[in-house]
Amino acid sequence: MKMGNATLLNVLVHGFEGKIYPINPKADTIMGLKCYPSVLDVPDEIDLAIIVIPAKYVPGVMEDCAKKGIKSVIIISAGFGEIGGEGKVLEDKVLEIARRSGIRVIGPNTMGYKSPVDNLDASFVFGMAYPGDIALASQSGALAIGMIAHANMEMIGLSRIISVGNKIDVDDAELIEYLDSDDKTKVITMYIEGIKDGRRFFEAAKKSSKPIVVIKSGRTKAGAAAAKTHTGSLSGSDVVYNSIFRQAGIHRARDATQLFDFARALANLPLPKGRNVGIVTNGGGAGILMSDFCEMKGLNIVQPSEETKVKLREILPSISVPRNPVDVIGDAGFFRYYASAKALLEDPDVDGVIVISVHGGYARPREFVGAILKLYEDMKEGAVPEKPVIVCWVGGKEYSDVVFDLKIKGIPAYPTTERAAAAMNVLVEEHERRERMRGPESS
Amino acid sequence: MKMGNATLLNVLVHGFEGKIYPINPKADTIMGLKCYPSVLDVPDEIDLAIIVIPAKYVPGVMEDCAKKGIKSVIIISAGFGEIGGEGKVLEDKVLEIARRSGIRVIGPNTMGYKSPVDNLDASFVFGMAYPGDIALASQSGALAIGMIAHANMEMIGLSRIISVGNKIDVDDAELIEYLDSDDKTKVITMYIEGIKDGRRFFEAAKKSSKPIVVIKSGRTKAGAAAAKTHTGSLSGSDVVYNSIFRQAGIHRARDATQLFDFARALANLPLPKGRNVGIVTNGGGAGILMSDFCEMKGLNIVQPSEETKVKLREILPSISVPRNPVDVIGDAGFFRYYASAKALLEDPDVDGVIVISVHGGYARPREFVGAILKLYEDMKEGAVPEKPVIVCWVGGKEYSDVVFDLKIKGIPAYPTTERAAAAMNVLVEEHERRERMRGPESS
Secondary structure, eight states: HHHHOOOOOOOTTTTSSOOOOOOTTTTTTTTTEEEEEGGOSSOOOOEEEEOOOGGGGHHHHHHHHHHHHOOOEOOOOOOOOGGHHHHHHHHHHHHHHHHHHEEEEEEEESEEEEEEETTTTESSSOOOOOOEEEEEEEOOHHHHHHHEEEEEETTEEEEEEETTTTOOOSHHHHHHHHHOOOTTOSEEEEEOOSOHHHHHHHHHHHHHHHHHEEEEESSSSSHHHHHHHHHHOOOOOOHHHHHEEEEEEEEEOOOOHHHHHHHHHHHHOOOOSSSSSEEEEEEEEHHHHHHHHHHTTTTOEEEEEEEEHHHHHSSTTSSSSSSSSEEEEEOOOHHHHHHHHHHHHHTTTEEEEEEEOOOOOOOHHHHHOOOOOOHHHHTTTTTOOOEEEEEEEEEHHHHHTTTHHHHHHTEEEEESHHHHHHHHHHHHHHHHHHHHHHHHHOO | OHHHHHHHHHHHTOOOOOOOOOOOOTSEEETTTEOSGGGGGGGOOOOEEEOOOGGGGGGHHHHHHHHTTEEEEEEEEOOSSGOOTTTHHHHHHHHHHHHHHTTTEOOSSSOEEEEEGEEEEESSSOOOOOEEEEEEESSOHHHHHHHHHHHHTTOOOOOEEEOTOOOOSSOHHHHHHHHHHTOOSSSSEESSSSSOOOOHHHHHHHHHOOEEEEEOOOOOOOHHHHHHHOOOOOOHHHHHHHHHHHHTEEEEEESSHHHHHHHHHHSSSOOOOSSSSEEEOOOHHHHHHHHHHHTTOOOOOOOOHHHHHHHHHHHSTTTTTTTTEEETTTTTOHHHHHHHHHHHHHHHHHHHHEEEEOOOTOOHHHHHHHHHHHHHHHHTTTOOOOOOOEEEEOOHHHHHHTTTHTTTTTOOOOHHHHHHHHHHHHHHHHHHHHHHHHHHHHH
């Protein structure tokens, strides 16, 4: 019962405020809690049962749950459909009980469920996220835990982490519907190896009022073969998935890093109303690279209006020509960053701004970060038009530390030009998705 | 003379062991050093002159350098070809003097030259790299400094950093030739906005015995327009550049992060003899993603030989099927990582191995890192075939810290599957380039 103990420990250490009833016919107390031989012996109603016992005993316990009137069950135990044969028979039995008695099941063969916003860690794997507004549903438990660690490092908070396991009952489509209605969640992210009911998934995603970011693995022959071994998933054609994702307005991420790159931007930034991007940079080279990546993603590097150029001429040193990218020169401090970005945000032709700081020898990282914070303060007060401002830096440890002042407030700060441009593009695509949802009449 | 002072300071603080002669007609001493009115008054021979004075005085000083017999000059001063008109006239004058008197010129309009392997910082911008074996020639001074900071953060040492400036004399082709013959340099990296003599560049790159990694910006219309403003460079067609790079065997990187990803692998790892990759992972999901990225890059996920499978069966827990990717399961410690990777390296059909660790709750980061270190120790002693082992991790701060034990030894450890697969691919392409260089007779 090592995994059972680990699960109980996780529930306990995160300070969950509800009542906890350990079930074990062979013990009187576990970790100081009174133990019950069966759920049927528990004197209260039970909202959620977490099952962590050998697979062969699961149907019996499910019958007890049914009798007790429990409506939600997480089956962590493995040894079901994923091993085939007898496991599949057990899985069908469990599903039959669930259907018959109206129990909703997550799993089996799942890492469990973690809900930082409720202080609930119903999983056998240690590792908890900060509370936040990004939900993660993952077909790989280990990857989900790795992603939690990544999110923590990036100071990205999560609302719910669901390891979907074999998905015998609750599946991806239903999770989208649930998370769309969940007031703790702003962005839905998913790691998927295979989808059982593509049509339902497509419909749920298309209807979602919230942005959805998906990593879909098993894109190639080698990947699909590996997926089949891992979760028994049929990966399906990647061309078809791409088409489904595009039509449903799902944002596809290549890996965990990009998934959180996108999710943080989508959760926290206003959406651009179009594809026109302004760039502010203290280094010409980085400005060129950013222009390249923006254009490659289909974004436009618009030239500023005459009015904006007049403003920029007042702000910039004489050696800098007022154009986009705006070159604030290597030694730019708070004022040049702040005022140039503000001028671009006030230009009606600019839909969003990317501000770059290269750690040349005369750069001023703290003033750069201060300028960004002030711009977002101004937006809150209505002093600057509400448009996304995305940050990009090229440098080392000093920059990677100072941009935490932005990250802690949800403002994305990317260490490569490509990642910043990709994030701006995802915001544009989310805007376009919402326009499509609203339909031609209302726009 | 602020920039002149900054340059002298940089030369002084890094402990350069040669003699330093400040030249300034208006001072007797600068920073405790005796000052000379002109190079002609210096009692010794001069190996290198660094010129940091207003552009209009540069031709006069160049004449002095010619008289003094100085053969190497770095002109940091701006205000030449990049501003056109009078600046271009000055630039032509400087070049005429250089040609006439056999002076080689770097610049003008350059951040300068930094040589960590000689403790020489001949630049006006603060920021020094650790000594190492990767050279960087950059058409953007600020970006070069930002890249030094990035390299420092990643514990990547550099041999020489050359800011090429206006390239009136020494150009990219010549730098390749020089760095190819430089025994302190193993890998040549470059940031390029435009190349003046494409043919010469191509020939030099093709002949280079060392790998060359290039970021070429100005790929799109927007990027090219920005490049024209930045350094006056004509970007040229990106299709043509791609073709030149491919034919010359140059590895193209998208940004600074990827440039160093590639350079560290090329500088330190043995080259794979073919495209067959073995994967060891403690998480199925990450193994699928890695298989995808490898196949998308044109690498093969080969299945292990029967002999290798027998070995793997001895190493792996019974729930893991011996196949590629090899799933060592979430709680893998030193032995499973080490022995599985060793088994793959010993398989004659495997050309290189990628080892992944996902920071699931039962992962053992330190044992994982220890296994990789041991594999490289084994290779040194001939106990394991010399093939590249590349590391990938998915996790947070704990992992990003622990993999420094690898990075400090030059072993790349990438935080995304895509970056690790791209690095393996670059090693394969470098091997293929060398095979082509060797020609069909000798292979």
